[in-house]
Amino acid sequence: MRRRPPRSTDRSPRPPGPRRTRAPLSARHRFRLLVPLVLLAFVASVLLVEGYTTRGFAGDQEGRGGRPATDVPRRVVDGGPIVDTTGDHLRSFRTPDKTVVLTFDDGPDPTWTPRVRAVLDRYRTPGTFFVTGQQTARHPGILRSLIRSGHEIGVHTFSHPDLAERSASDIDRELALTQLALAGAAGVNTSLMRMPYSSTTTALDDASWSVARRLGDKGYVTAFIDQDTNDWRKPGARAIADAATPHPPGRGAVVLLHDAGGDRSQTVEALEILIPRLKAQGYRFATVADVVGSDRLTSPVGTARLWQGRVFVTAVAVSGAAVSVVSVLLLVVGSLVLARCVVLIVLARRHARRHRRRETGPRRTVTRPVSVVVPAYNERLCIPKTLRSLAASDHPVEIIVVDDGSQDDTADLAESLALENVTVVRRPNGGKPSALNTGVLRASHDLVVMLDADTVFAPSTVGRLVQPFADPRVGAVAGNAKVGNRRGLLGRWQHIEYVMGFNLDRRMYDLLHCLPTIPGAVGAFRVEALRDAGMMSADTLAEDTDITMALHRAGWEISYAPDALAWTEAPASLRELWRQRYRWSYGTIQAAWKHRHALLERGPAGRFGRVGLPLLAVFQILTPLLAPLIDILAVYGLVFGNPLTTVLAWSGVLAVQALCAAYAFHLDGESLRPLWALPFQQIVYRQVMYLVLVQACLTAINGYRLPWQRLKRSGDVVLPPQPSTRRT
The missing domain is CATH 3.90.550 (Spore Coat Polysaccharide Biosynthesis Protein SpsA; Chain A)
Known part of the structure; x- marks a missing residue:
């Protein structure tokens, strides 16, 4: 057995010296x-931000419909897909003949939105992208690329809920957070809105119309659709292109597609078929703003709002990275x-x-006597039980109690027990290691057992x-x-x-x-x-x-x-x-x-x-x-x-x-x-x-040297009945 040379046994603890002045x-x-x-x-905050900004949905499904619609005006039901309820007037707009508005919901998506944009840019075709605040906050660069390419941006809420089933305060929160994400991502806001799970104006019910009116009060123009391609069902690229082609021929249409919410490869392929086909038939492509007759529905935000948005988007980015870690x-x-x-x-x-x-x-068995060292400092509540249990040992023991400067009667109590083979050593307080060393030096045997008092x-x-x-x-x-x-x-x-x-x-x-x-x-x-x-x-x-x-x-x-x-x-x-x-x-x-x-x-x-x-x-x-x-x-x-x-x-x-x-x-x-x-x-x-x-x-x-912290004793340790140990 390789051993180091013996060291000096004079290892008494250094007396406390002066220390640097520190805060209390x-x-x-x-x-x-x-x-x-x-x-x-x-950690809780970033999880909260990440959870709220990534709590998604299963992609777009069927639009709402089949519910009573007694309050929806006839001119809205029979009117065009663009509804303006701002101010004191009610207007709807139809898409002009031979005009198609390509709209995309649920983005921006880091995979599919750039591919959709690439097809549109190659054919010099404008698109209208209804984005969610969640995706915008997570992928701000993609939104900026859409705006740089001249595409139109609309609001599709923050977390894609069914607004007809939400309270007014929830709706306001969804809109505010989405606008904050738009401000932080691209420095813009928009007054164009599409409600999640909406469809044609003929599918409007009273609950959805109430939401549309509230959106108008908030300054939003609401976009519905003429034709739903159902591309989220993945019916095939040609079927999607056929569903997007206006019927009857020559009629204008607002067409619903998706650039997020799942695998949109068929949508991208369908655009390669649809755009050349419609251009060959004499169609032109426009935005919702073109249909409404407005220069634009998107405008830049002020400096204060810009920085608020940037802080929000940064918080989302940090939370996303933190959650990944x-x-x-x-x-x-x-x-x-x-x-x-x-x-x-x-x-x-x-x-x-x-x-x-x-x-x-x-x-081989060890039968020779053993020295037992018990360091004690203010242990009057515990020391009697400890010493009595040692005295009852079935192995020959020498018991050394080292009283380390106790301020109570620990030493006197230990001596008063008058137990056989118990020696009490009194010394000034020097700490537990020093007390143990004192006991070892006083030990009569080569084996020493140590235990707390x-x-x-x-x-x-x-x-x-x-x-x-x-x-x-x-x-x-x-x-x-x-x-x-x-x-x-x-x-x-x-x-x-x-x-x-x-x-x-x-x-x-x-x-x-x-x-x-x-x-x-x-x-x-x-x-x-x-x-x-x-x-x-x-x-x-x-x-x-x-x-x-x-x-x-x-x-x-x-x-x-x-x-x-x-x-x-x-x-x-x-x-x-x-x-x-x-x-x-x-x-x-x-x-x-x-x-x-x-x-x-x-x-x-x-x-x-x-x-x-x-x-x-x-x-x-x-x-x-x-x-x-x-x-x-x-x-x-x-x-x-x-x-x-x-x-x-x-x-x-x-x-x-x-x-x-x-x-x-x-x-x-x-x-x-x-x-x-x-x-x-x-x-x-x-x-x-x-x-x-x-x-x-x-x-x-x-680097702070923590002082020794003695615990309060209660002396209520009880030796339980001996379990039937397996001696393992």
Whole structure:
């Protein structure tokens, strides 16, 4: 086994020195909390913009008709396809004989509109394009190219709804957003309008006529049609051209075609047939403005309106790009989550089988006494249970309580218990790493077990924890930490996290020989290995992760004993949970950065660096940072997509995680009943962990040295009845 030369054991923490003057901690915390909330708000905003501006339709279908039309004036029904209800007058316009107006709905489309325009330009034929605000905002350059080519632009609403079924405020919103998109895309507005799902004036009913009157009040000239080619049915190019040819011959017509909403290749081919045919028959092509007798129905906008439109179109463009990135990240996160679950189950099963073979086969046993070090600072509520559980151990132990300058009667209480083999060491407050080092230096034995003062051991824990030391290559062993206060929803969520997240992960890391953390609640060390690794360090806030990585780099093996059970006190409030996980996350980032050079080292250090550190970065930093995308896009799908598909997809991810959790509970001999809280954990708990991790990352980037934050203790850890463990 390759080891580094022993380092000096004088690694007492540096006394706090002067620090740079910074903003008050509370203000800095508020700022770091604000940043992730702003990020979430930004993602939600771009999804909202993208959802509203891309929520499309299935293309044009049949026009409305067959409803009562008692209020539609006869001169409108029998009049021409262009209706002007602006002002106090009512006028309709017919297309002159031998005149055809080619109109195109639903664009602009990035594929088909340029092809339609190319045919029209080649034959020097004007077209009238009724565009939607959605498509205009998404493809402003195509709209500008239409205007540069001299084609006419009309409004076809923003999101293509049936206006006859919308309220007046909805109609006004559709028009305003479309005009805003036109202003931002090309600096124009238009007073020409075609209602979605409209047809000929003979198909008007009372509801549609009411909308037409309102459009007139808003200053719009409404265009209906004479002939519908039904090109959206894709009947063939020649059939489309025939349907667009005026009947009887010589009659003028407003013809409906489409340049978006689906595959329009037949429409493009039909234009190649139709335009030469009609020109050969003496027809001329015009715009709606020509029929109305107006110079133009489109006009430039003012500077203020132009910039408002540009901001709107830019927001749509940014949201589109952001959603594309988010979609890719979601695919990555989803793949990682599913792959992780599969890998965890496969490796956990292999680990369980290997552990069973070790337990049932011939093996050397470790029976020599062990020193147990318990660092304590103001732990009067917890220390009696902890020491009594250690004193009841079925393995010979020496118990060293290091009172790290407690301001309560922790040390006196520990001595008053009068337990056998318990030594209380009093020292000034110097931090947990220093207290642990003090305990190790006072230890009488070469194997040292470390646990937090709020942790309770089972009688068999110490004995099972030290058995892997029969292998001389093993420098440290991680035990199986469990939540000892599981009452309440928060306790159940943490219980699920400990069993599923922490201990299932440790099985995988154990097989891969790259365990990143020996939990402070239950871990054992060979004193020689600790000295090789430089003893416990105060360089990071995760001294347990730091020493584990240092042991890897010193060439020692790290093992996991899943049957060495310990019950620790988990935070009982969201505030306390936040503080704990903030410290854990920040400390883990510190430790990973401190030992980053392991990526380039050889032997066990290199194996840890090239396997353990990437796994840590991906599954403990990257994936949790991106995991909320699953929930955000689930909400997006419920609002703007197919709700059933969205629910099924989210439920599928949850089902995979539930399967993983159920298997983890099975391996640990735990009841499956707490898993009813798993869906709520995914909805609420995951978001809290995301915010904590983002705050920790921002703290690390900012370079602020986070002070140690001690949690409030309740002392309500209960040693549960021993489960019928499978000893796996």
